[in-house]
Amino acid sequence: MQVFKLIYVLFRVKLFSPLGLYSLIAAIHKYGINLMPLLSFAERVYSDKVAVVDDHETLNYQQLLLQSKKLSAIFNERYQLSSGNKVGIMCKNHASLIKAIFALSLLGVDVYLLNAEISKHQFNNLIKRYDFNLLIYDFQLDSLVKQSDYANGVVLSYHTDLPAISNLLNSVSEQQEIKRSSPGKLVILTGGTTGDPKAAPYKPSLLNFLNPFLALITRLKLLNYRTAYIATPIYHGYGVGILFVLIALGRKIVISNGFDAQRACSLIREHNVEVVTVVPLMIDKMLNNNVEDLNSLACIASGGAQLNPRLVGETMNKLGSVLYNLYGTSEAGLNVIATPQDLSYSAETIGKKIDGVRLKVLDQHKNEVEAGEVGQFCIKNRWSMSNQNNCWLETGDLGYKDSRGHYYLCGRVDDMVVSAGENVYPIELEQILLNHPEVEEAAVIGVSDEKFGQRLKAFVLPAANATVTKEELFQWLGPRVARFQMPKDIAFVDDMPYTPVGKLDKKQLKFSEKSF
Template identity: 60%
Template sequence: MSDVPALLTRLRLLRCQAAYIATPLYHGYGIAILLLCIALGKKVVLTPGFSPAKACALIQEHAVDIVTVVPTMLAKMLKQDAAALKSLSCIASGGATLSPKLVAEVFGKLGPVLYNLYGTSEAGLNLIATPQDLQAASQTIGKKISSARLQVRDHRGNKLGVGEIGQICIKNRWSMRNWDGSWIETGDLGYRDERGYYFLCGRTDEMIVSGGVNVYPLEVEQMLSQHPLVEDVAVIGVPDEMYGQRLRAFVQPVPHADASAEALLDWLRPRVARHQLPREIVFVDRISYTHAGKRDKKRLRQTGE
């Protein structure tokens, strides 16, 4: 486990007294923190499933100071009982994208306790965003851990520079995926800024080309999620006769919100480029998620057909 030093130092696990592993054990960082806490002689709380009410009660009962979550779990816990989470000094989130709105909510209600972790099952943990990193750039997935070999590469395999969007590729010494020394393609698109922060732009299979321009739905999701009447949002590409493809946004409004598609588009228009503006906004009762905590865009595509 080459990510052990990073977990111990950046997440300050040595100070931890009790951990609650809310994520399924097939989530790599969850099992890593579980094994580390056992090795360190810390109390570990496990449950067979997740419910926000039970999670909040367990954290309060056991004075848990570190919890592993995916963003949807965290949002539900804050809505359920934020006061019960006051003992937490480390919320380790991963597996899906953190919205800027959720980052701000955590900082406002619990203080600087949120960490964003990025890794893959093939290559382990590679990036960590500390609370200080998220305060500087709320959308970052962090900086490389010391053991990580990571590059942003184009479709020809060339290394890209600062600010250039490409596929995040990883190399290590233990994965069967790169036994021959090749780079592991994660399927994630992103870039690195001049400060060394990495940012996600979405999946390679989600990027669309609209009027000859590459468009990344995640960037529009992150912007729309900041609207005060938007509870959740998912954006997909749909065929378009004139441009080849355009965006369709599925929006879950906050309860009792008086939101309209026209008002949301008017709000969004000055905040994104012209090619990023969705062709349409569809309101839904709830955005579906997969068992891994990711937006179920396959189901949304079927819904919108």
């Protein structure tokens, strides 16, 4: 079945056509095993089609390839970059970021995608740990870089006067042919909102990434659509993975420097966007901004954070069966997808495994649990960090599988609370609270308790014009939760803390609780 699916997809993306096969083979022979053959293939097949639209420029596939190649030669000639060097890129979504990724990959450079919202402390730790040969960044981050301990070469993404990708490409330079080099790594840095992020390195490999490539194309039906908007940061694994798939398909890719709900809705309307990548917070903001602008959407691919069941229902009611839920980690890549049909079956599911994934649910003693029992997700696949097929990765995520093969999240391992000997999962209380008509958002953490060891505490953001009191919420919860799920306290808040990429930041809630 998988073989027939592969053949069908390869025919549709023109890889089984004489031109497609020749283009791919010629590109690999010319450039070697790196990301440039992907762009070269797309240029040969989709040459004059629009590739990227951002806040600065619009490029077709031919222009994107030519500028990426020229940039590669400039990096090699002016900055002596070559195989084995390390380059950090600290940029939001724009064409210069995409050009730099392909240009550096051609040189065999290890490319580190840094969070553009990084703190000064984290940045200093990263540059000490990795000693980058060059740093590429947005001018808005200039003060961060200049106040740090970084002392090597720098290039801005855009600037009229200072060395930047935008004006380097306008300079006169001899286009020397870049020799084939050893493939470099693309390094994704995980989370790290308060702690230091960890590196998840990947090496380019068509065979290793075939299963997630096919899963995205077939389950999200990407072959049916022409235009996609990547609203999530490309410096995360989710964003950059979708970028490469869309380039292989020759799609028009819309990106913007940062997310603003009104701007996002306008872009979707202006470009008749059919596919958008988001985190749940983005969906919520867009639905509340101008839902009429979203009528062209046929696929909303949500990832990076837990989907609120209420948001699933609201999206379906307003836009129809267009919502998909993607589950993966920076280290393990994409592993589970929920289609609109899966979310109709259960608004709480993260879906079913994609082909090629081995997923075990293990208890604290590393024993596999039965269907319906909660344990930690442990994953093995060919496309995980360092592409080590013989390595099981502990995700740190708790969840379970039902009898029909659907998976569900129950939070992080360090979120679980042991109250009077019972394992209690904050996410279950959160989902119950979200069913209250006057609760807009809810977050639950564990707090110390002299009698039970630990208990739950709920933080509630009331809906607009809500009048519900703490006592009324406790009374409402009574028949809906087990004794050990009843929170010790409920605190009303004016807003919820979120990370820059839209994840609920429970670390801030725990810190504020300790400070209080």
